[in-house]
Amino acid sequence: MKRKKALTKAKIFKEAIKLADNYGIANLSMRKLAKKLNxxxxxxxxxxxxxxxxxxxxVDEVFSKIDWRTDTKSKSWKPELRKQAIAVRAVLLQHxxxxxxxNSRSNPGPSVLRHHNKVLGLLMSCGFSYSMCAHTYxxxxxxxxxxxxxxxxxxxxxxxxxxxxxxxINALSRQGFPYLTKMAExxxxxxxxxxxxxxxxxxxxxLNGVEQAFKH
Amino acid sequence: MKRKKALTKAKIFKEAIKLADNYGIANLSMRKLAKKLNxxxxxxxxxxxxxxxxxxxxVDEVFSKIDWRTDTKSKSWKPELRKQAIAVRAVLLQHxxxxxxxNSRSNPGPSVLRHHNKVLGLLMSCGFSYSMCAHTYxxxxxxxxxxxxxxxxxxxxxxxxxxxxxxxINALSRQGFPYLTKMAExxxxxxxxxxxxxxxxxxxxxLNGVEQAFKH
DNA sequence: ACCTGAACACCGTTCAAGT
DNA sequence: ACCTGAACACCGTTCAAGT
Numbered sequence: 001m002k003r004k005k006a007l008t009k010a011k012i013f014k015e016a017i018k019l020a021d022n023y024g025i026a027n028l029s030m031r032k033l034a035k036k037l038n039x040x041x042x043x044x045x046x047x048x049x050x051x052x053x054x055x056x057x058x059v060d061e062v063f064s065k066i067d068w069r070t071d072t073k074s075k076s077w078k079p080e081l082r083k084q085a086i087a088v089r090a091v092l093l094q095h096x097x098x099x100x101x102x103n104s105r106s107n108p109g110p111s112v113l114r115h116h117n118k119v120l121g122l123l124m125s126c127g128f129s130y131s132m133c134a135h136t137y138x139x140x141x142x143x144x145x146x147x148x149x150x151x152x153x154x155x156x157x158x159x160x161x162x163x164x165x166x167x168x169i170n171a172l173s174r175q176g177f178p179y180l181t182k183m184a185e186x187x188x189x190x191x192x193x194x195x196x197x198x199x200x201x202x203x204x205x206x207l208n209g210v211e212q213a214f215k216h
Numbered sequence: 217m218k219r220k221k222a223l224t225k226a227k228i229f230k231e232a233i234k235l236a237d238n239y240g241i242a243n244l245s246m247r248k249l250a251k252k253l254n255x256x257x258x259x260x261x262x263x264x265x266x267x268x269x270x271x272x273x274x275v276d277e278v279f280s281k282i283d284w285r286t287d288t289k290s291k292s293w294k295p296e297l298r299k300q301a302i303a304v305r306a307v308l309l310q311h312x313x314x315x316x317x318x319n320s321r322s323n324p325g326p327s328v329l330r331h332h333n334k335v336l337g338l339l340m341s342c343g344f345s346y347s348m349c350a351h352t353y354x355x356x357x358x359x360x361x362x363x364x365x366x367x368x369x370x371x372x373x374x375x376x377x378x379x380x381x382x383x384x385i386n387a388l389s390r391q392g393f394p395y396l397t398k399m400a401e402x403x404x405x406x407x408x409x410x411x412x413x414x415x416x417x418x419x420x421x422x423l424n425g426v427e428q429a430f431k432h
Numbered sequence: 433a434c435c436t437g438a439a440c441a442c443c444g445t446t447c448a449a450g451t
Numbered sequence: 452a453c454c455t456g457a458a459c460a461c462c463g464t465t466c467a468a469g470t
Contacts, residue, residue, distance in 0.1 A: 006434090030463060042464080043435050051463065100320065103369045113393050121395035130403040138363070138411065139418035146362025147354070153319045177329050179337035187346040195354065202355035205425040206418075213421065222453090246444060258445080259454050267444065 007037065009047055013057045017095065020058065025097035030054070055101055060109025062098040065091045077126040078207055081136075084119055085144050085203055096152040103145065128214065136210050143206055147199055154195055165189050223253065225263055229273045233311065236274065241313035246270070271317055276325025278314040281307045293342040294423055297352075300335055301360050301419055312368040319361065344430065352426050359422055363415055370411055381405050 015036050020028045030051055034041040048054055066087050092099045108116075119140075123133045169189065173181040187193055231252050236244045246267055250257040264270055282303050308315045324332075335356075339349045385405065389397040403409055 029461085031461085040436055042437080042466095045464075046434055100316070103365045104316065106369070106371055110391065113388070113391065113396060117393035117396040120399050124395055124398070130399065133399060134403060134409070135414060135417045138366075138414040139359070139421065142362035142366060142418060143355070143359050144362065145365060146358035146360065149319045149361060149365070150354075150358060153322070155322055172329070175326065175329065177333035179340055180329060180333040182340070183336050183346065183349060187350060193350070198351060198354040201351045202358060202422075205355065205429065206422065209421040209425045245442085247442085256455055258447095258456080261445075262453055 007039070007043075007047060009057060012037065012044065012047055012054070013061050016054055016058050017061060020097045021095060025100070052105075052107075056105050056107050056109055059098055059101045059105055060111045062091055062095050063109070063115055064111035065094075066111070066115060075126060077122055077128070078211060080122055081119065081140065082203060082207055084115075084122075085140055088115070088144055089148050089199065092148045093151065099145065099148045099152055132214060135213075139206060139210070143202060147202065151196060151199075223255070223259075223263060225273060228253065228260065228263060228270070229277050232270055232274050233277060236313045237311060241316070268321075268323075272321050272323050272325055275314055275317045275321055276327045278307055278311050279325070279331055280327035281310075282327070282331060291342060293338050293344070294427060296338055297335065297356065298419060298423055300331075300338075301356055304331070304360055305364050305415065308364045309367065315361065315364045315368055348430060351429075355422060355426070359418055363418065367412060367415075 012033070016028060016033055019033060019036060030044055031041040033054075034044050037044075044054075048057075066084075092102075102112075116137075119137060120133055123136060128136065169181060169185050172184060228249070232244060232249055235249060235252060246260055247257040249270075250260050253260075260270075264273075282300075308318070318328075332353075335353060336349055339352060344352065385397060385401050388400060
């Protein structure tokens, strides 16, 4: 019999992420996770206080994947902040369940805190006042999270076939939403349209606005 | 024995919202809801296909409370769009559980669709192109939802006493997050600071940016 | 120090049976 | 047409007992 190596939090989190990626966060239960780890559900409680700690842990694990090198002393906050926003979106999209967990957890882990510290450090060392830091960060964060949440819960419109497309357009117009109908048939449901492509428009608009506010 | 009036979806949704408001969305179960309605859990399935329909229903009910009069023919989209964003935030804050449901539901109800139709109609009748409509709406929606999500999941910092405040500052600085620590002690944790006050800064920055993009 | 089995108090949902 | 009781297949978590 080969002896199993001791279980660690790291291994538990890794397996939990795999489960959530493959079967959805709704199917991540302590019992199923334990089964995957070849132990009984109750054994997990030797390593974790409760499921909360598991969820906090895997969110933080996702955040730890953000590319982490930044010249905090940089004098150009704008391209750097842009890069950070893009990076956050990228890791969240890799694990679509993570965005929903992120803002329902009240105990941010070290990687989440490290990220906040990095962004605030960037702004502060570029001469942003406390209030401009707070304004800017609230704005960028809200936008990125809000955008990714919508993106992750969008029906996979790519695979949407012509029949159900016209069906949903017809349903809309029957219920009396003329503008929405028009917009859907003339724009949203065209195969060229991709919600994801909207991300940079909003991000750059926000960054330009912050720049103007910063310069007074 | 007084005869109970027939149960309707409207009554079920109303009771469900009351339950979620009072005890949190986590405590809204089919069984508890049925008990409040003085019926057995299984009877709910005579009125609803499943719990999904319940959640779709109560989200839509929340959206139906948005003030709904709008002069869609208005030539000034900016104050109107601003008012809509503020109204959406207001109703979502009244039912803090609703924001999390909103973007996990894939079947938007009539009130949600009506709202989308209204905003798109406003922009379209003010001469926005399809692509500017899509850009603008994605941006505003992302911001509002992202902001409200953060707002709803913030620890009730108002009641936070001095002891735990300094404790959390110390914890931060011990872990080595100097900027975050500084920002917390010099700004975020001061009693005058309120995250909610950040909302209008971002909203107006975005609206001004859209205005510039619209004018070319 | 770690794992286990049995148990508790829950879930959503189905189904056959009642009125 | 609506309601019910029993049942199924799940949850997270506790606790006393094992090694």
